[in-house]
Amino acid sequence: MSFAELWRQLEPIGRNPETGGYRRYSWTPADTECRAWFTRQAERLGLTVEPDNNGNIWAWWGSADPARPNAVVTGSHLDSVPDGGGYDGALGVVAALAAVEELKTRNFNPERAVAIAVLTEEEGARFRVACLGSRLITGGIDPASARGLSDDDGVTLAAAMTAAGRDPSLLGPGENLLGSIGAFVELHVEQGRALAPMGAAIGVAEGIWPHGRWRFDFAGRADHAGTARLADRNDPMLPYASTVLAARQLAAEHGAVATFGKVIAEPGGANGVNSAVRAWLDARAPDDNALQDTLTMIRSAAEISAAEHGVTLTVRRESYTPQVQFDEGLRDRITGVLGAAGITAPVLPTAAGHDAGILAARIPTAMLFVRNPTGVSHSPAEHAEEADCEAGVHALALVLEDLAGRP
Numbered sequence: 001m002s003f004a005e006l007w008r009q010l011e012p013i014g015r016n017p018e019t020g021g022y023r024r025y026s027w028t029p030a031d032t033e034c035r036a037w038f039t040r041q042a043e044r045l046g047l048t049v050e051p052d053n054n055g056n057i058w059a060w061w062g063s064a065d066p067a068r069p070n071a072v073v074t075g076s077h078l079d080s081v082p083d084g085g086g087y088d089g090a091l092g093v094v095a096a097l098a099a100v101e102e103l104k105t106r107n108f109n110p111e112r113a114v115a116i117a118v119l120t121e122e123e124g125a126r127f128r129v130a131c132l133g134s135r136l137i138t139g140g141i142d143p144a145s146a147r148g149l150s151d152d153d154g155v156t157l158a159a160a161m162t163a164a165g166r167d168p169s170l171l172g173p174g175e176n177l178l179g180s181i182g183a184f185v186e187l188h189v190e191q192g193r194a195l196a197p198m199g200a201a202i203g204v205a206e207g208i209w210p211h212g213r214w215r216f217d218f219a220g221r222a223d224h225a226g227t228a229r230l231a232d233r234n235d236p237m238l239p240y241a242s243t244v245l246a247a248r249q250l251a252a253e254h255g256a257v258a259t260f261g262k263v264i265a266e267p268g269g270a271n272g273v274n275s276a277v278r279a280w281l282d283a284r285a286p287d288d289n290a291l292q293d294t295l296t297m298i299r300s301a302a303e304i305s306a307a308e309h310g311v312t313l314t315v316r317r318e319s320y321t322p323q324v325q326f327d328e329g330l331r332d333r334i335t336g337v338l339g340a341a342g343i344t345a346p347v348l349p350t351a352a353g354h355d356a357g358i359l360a361a362r363i364p365t366a367m368l369f370v371r372n373p374t375g376v377s378h379s380p381a382e383h384a385e386e387a388d389c390e391a392g393v394h395a396l397a398l399v400l401e402d403l404a405g406r407p
């Protein structure tokens with residue numbers, strides 16, 4: 001089946017007809033449908049599909065050797081942010097299936113096991129910890145705290161997994177699995193716009209900016225929007241608003257990015273002063289020091305403004321991923337393979353987090369990017385041209401062929 005045919009099959013699953021955006025949240029019916037589709041396609045290619053204990057899926061071509069790190073793994077994720085684009089994550093999974101199909105059509109016989117991984121809850125859109133599946137395998141999150149993570153409706157990960165027929169008591173590090181993997185290569189739609197001006201369809205990742213997510217709780221006092229005098233209010237919306245502006249300013253000063261993308265005002269009446277504002281800050285910077293400095297200054301700006309309005313502030317870090325440098329040897333091998341095939345693939349840094357960044361702590365890891373002409377991502381406007389996706393499939397097939405072609 002061609003890339004385009006696979007793409008058209010997956011495309012409608014979990015798409016909201018009103019916004020055109022995807023709502024593929026982990027352990028929901030849309031997610032289950034995506035998993036079932038992947039399983040069918042992997043089995044059609046003759047791969048052995050093995051879900052792991054953490055909710056990730058592995059589809060094997062050949063068998064893993066737990067005694068040595070030999071397998072070549074590619075893949076990405078199928079979950080989305082709220083009303084996300086269709087390419088983020090899904091492109092890497094579909095491209096992996098198409099690349100394996102291309103190699104099988106060419107009668108390629110791998111010397112090393114090849115696997116396609118679908119990693120769960122990469123976006124953290126439901127349970128608020130990004131890259132949850134790869135963090136669980138690598139021991140980056142304690143299984144008990146993972147089980148207790150809850151979504152906006154108070155449903156815990158443990159309850160959601162149980163409802164989907166999985167056993168959350170088995171969550172935890174996958175040492176045997178990690179020990180059998182020699183390389184992980186994730187193909188992903190470019191998030192940002194570096195390739196288009198260079199006239200290149202494919203890029204190779206250099207590293208990932210450190211990034212994190214912090215929850216700001218501003219607690220004030222609910223009051224009447226008409227009768228409460230301005231001077232008497234403890235309105236949490238005011239320090240929140242000034243913190244949003246401060247974050248923008250401070251990020252610009254540090255060469256960083258900082259975004260309040262989610263906010264909940266309580267009780268949220270249109271004619272009332274709120275009692276509380278809960279908001280989530282996502283911040284990223286070129287290095288750990290710049291990110292720490294940016295966060296410290298945003299936090300102190302928030303504290304000053306909260307004090308001015310008689311509002312209390314609590315800041316909690318929900319996740320943090322340090323700076324990642326991908327394996328230089330693997331990167332050079334990939335750029336060499338692509339170069340020899342006449343494919344220009346510039347090396348680029350990225351400010352987006354990926355499972356590859358988490359796995360890089362344990363496995364030689366690399367990423368391929370497929371050109372995004374507008375750079376827009378996490379939005380229904382996210383796009384990649386079909387020809388570029390096909391170029392990505394072909395590049396990935398060449399890389400897998402090279403890596404798996406030698407013992």
Ligand SMILES: [Zn+2]
Binds near residue numbers: 077088089122188354
């Ligand atoms: Zn992604």
